[in-house]
Amino acid sequence: MPPPAQQSNSLPHWNIPNFVLRVEDLDHEGATIFLDNVKPKEALKLAVEASYTWLYTPLTAPKHVKTITLVLRSFDGVAYTFGTHVDKEIHLSLDYVVGSAPRVKDEIEGVLVHEVVHCYQYNALNTCPGGLIEGIADFVRLNAGYVPPHWKPTGGDKWDKGYDTTAYFLNWIERRCGRGAVRRLNAFLKDRKYDTKIFLAVAGDSVDVLWNTYCQELKEQYEQKGLV
Ligand SMILES: [Zn+2]
Numbered sequence: 001m002p003p004p005a006q007q008s009n010s011l012p013h014w015n016i017p018n019f020v021l022r023v024e025d026l027d028h029e030g031a032t033i034f035l036d037n038v039k040p041k042e043a044l045k046l047a048v049e050a051s052y053t054w055l056y057t058p059l060t061a062p063k064h065v066k067t068i069t070l071v072l073r074s075f076d077g078v079a080y081t082f083g084t085h086v087d088k089e090i091h092l093s094l095d096y097v098v099g100s101a102p103r104v105k106d107e108i109e110g111v112l113v114h115e116v117v118h119c120y121q122y123n124a125l126n127t128c129p130g131g132l133i134e135g136i137a138d139f140v141r142l143n144a145g146y147v148p149p150h151w152k153p154t155g156g157d158k159w160d161k162g163y164d165t166t167a168y169f170l171n172w173i174e175r176r177c178g179r180g181a182v183r184r185l186n187a188f189l190k191d192r193k194y195d196t197k198i199f200l201a202v203a204g205d206s207v208d209v210l211w212n213t214y215c216q217e218l219k220e221q222y223e224q225k226g227l228v
Helices: 029-037 038-056 093-099 103-121 129-144 163-177 181-188 198-203 208-226
Strands: 018-023 067-073 079-083 087-093
Touching: 018 029, 018 038, 018 163, 018 198, 029 103, 029 181, 038 067, 038 103, 038 129, 038 181, 067 208, 079 103, 079 198, 093 103, 093 129, 093 163, 103 129, 103 163, 129 181, 163 181, 163 208, 181 198, 198 208
Parallel strands: 018 067, 067 087
Antiparallel strands: 079 087
């Protein structure tokens, strides 16, 4: 058999894993809502591509994930991800699907982007603060265009509160330092322990100075709009 044709250099060739869908209760209302509104293969592929696009280049993209299994079942909460280096499993709550009904497609696709990022992001040998892990996942969700209505940049006491709070901060760093800043932060989390100096290396200031500057800018913006 001849070797496969070379991929064009103009389009990134991302390594897409096998996807498996397991529905544990087809009688659950959430199963019907999910299957009527979400195309699981397309949603997972989009989520993998978003993870690659915002955290890697075609040269650095990890290829270790072979299978992502999406499990739909009833439990309290939203979703979580676990697995081996090679095989990942995302559990999504059917009850949460029911609760997302008015905007279920956008919400579930956004949740899947967040969970799939966990399959690909680095974690500094498990020493990365959870808030940064969750912030990076929501940074990708934000940039993939899945912003839930309740999200807004808020600032606050802690840069590593996680989720949308940290995601908007990372997005501000990305705009300030240029495309690829969060990709470089993620790269610093590969095969070494976490050190806050990664912010100095990527963004030229300590994370505390960056956070204070960001919060000050937010405050001024809200004041200009008369929102405070
Ligand atoms: Zn998460």
